Amino acid sequence: MKPLKILVTGAVGSGKTTLVATLSEIEPVRTDVESKETPDKPFTTVGLDYGSMTVHDMPVNLFGTPGQERFGYMWDVLGEGVDGIVLLVNASNDSAVADTERLLSHLLTKQEAVPLAVGITHTDVDESHPEQVRAASFTEQAISVDAIDAGVQEDSEALVAALVAHITRDQ
Ligand SMILES: Nc1nc2c(ncn2[C@@H]2O[C@H](COP(=O)(O)OP(=O)(O)OP(=O)(O)O)[C@@H](O)[C@H]2O)c(=O)[nH]1
Ligand SMILES: [Mg+2]
Numbered sequence: 001m002k003p004l005k006i007l008v009t010g011a012v013g014s015g016k017t018t019l020v021a022t023l024s025e026i027e028p029v030r031t032d033v034e035s036k037e038t039p040d041k042p043f044t045t046v047g048l049d050y051g052s053m054t055v056h057d058m059p060v061n062l063f064g065t066p067g068q069e070r071f072g073y074m075w076d077v078l079g080e081g082v083d084g085i086v087l088l089v090n091a092s093n094d095s096a097v098a099d100t101e102r103l104l105s106h107l108l109t110k111q112e113a114v115p116l117a118v119g120i121t122h123t124d125v126d127e128s129h130p131e132q133v134r135a136a137s138f139t140e141q142a143i144s145v146d147a148i149d150a151g152v153q154e155d156s157e158a159l160v161a162a163l164v165a166h167i168t169r170d171q
Contacts, residue, residue, distance in 0.1 A: 003059035004167060006160065007079055008049065009107065010088035011099035012038055012067035015121040015150030017049045019088065020064045022156045024051025037068065046071055048078055055157075055164040062086075062160075067103075075107050084163045085116045087142070088150065089133045092125040097136045104138050116141055117163040119148040119156075 008016045021028045031047030038044045049064025063078045087104070090096045118139055123130045130147055139145045143166045148155035 001057075001059060003052070003061045004083045004164060005081060006060055006062050006084050006086060006163065007082040008062055008064040008086045008088070009075070009079075009103065010065075010067060011090065011093070011096050011103060012044065013041060013093060014067060014088035014090045014096065014100075015119075016064040016067065016088055017043075017045055018150040019086070019119070019156045020049040020051040020062045022151055022153055023053045023062060023160060025054065026052050044068060048074060053160070055161050058164055058168060060160065060164060067099075069102070072103075072106060075103065079107055082114055084167050085114055086119060086159060086163060087116055087138070088119045088121055088148075089136075090122045091120050091130040091133050091147075092122040092128040094129075097132055100138060101136065115143050115163060115166050117159055117166075118142045118145040119150070119159045120145065121148060121150050123147040124149065 029050035032043040032045050035044040045066040051062040053060050065075050065078050089100050120130045120133045144162045148159055
């Protein structure tokens with residue numbers, strides 16, 4: 001069975017690398033380096049994340065993108081031929097909705113027909129505004145919008161499983 005290709009994308013610090021590591025059944029590939037541009041966390045992705053999992057016997061390859069715009073050339077490279085997109089949005093980051101819209105305007109010009117599942121992260125943080133994320137226009141094209149913690153197995157698995165069910169339903 002040909003593995004599905006799922007793109008895990010979103011703005012800086014939304015939890016992409018964490019989600020791929022949480023779900024991967026093999027040792028995930030990371031390309032994180034130390035960065036001072038991400039004040040809350042010492043590392044940022046500069047190339048890709050890669051992990052592999054199975055969802056109801058369906059092999060799934062997970063490709064995480066960098067969040068920083070200066071590595072945006074990787075969005076196109078990794079977005080080639082994807083079956084579905086997991087979009088993570090950090091609800092505790094005031095610029096997350098605008099950053100996500102900018103990322104999607106770049107990515108979705110080539111991915112219009114690709115199913116998109118939104119995961120809202122950091123809803124447990126005090127200064128969190130999940131309602132602002134839910135009101136964003138990109139949620140209108142999503143097959144699902146759920147609050148998740150990218151480090152929690154059940155949360156992340158449910159998000160990817162919903163996307164895989166949607167993709168395989170049409171096959
Ligand atoms: N409190 C909280 N922390 C979370 C949640 N989801 C993810 N995190 C944490 O947020 C951080 C996210 O970091 P990364 O996974 O490196 O984020 P990223 O999207 O890969 O970031 P870039 O590669 O820099 O774009 C990690 O420290 C996670 O443990 C959540 O729902 N709540
Ligand atoms: Mg990352």
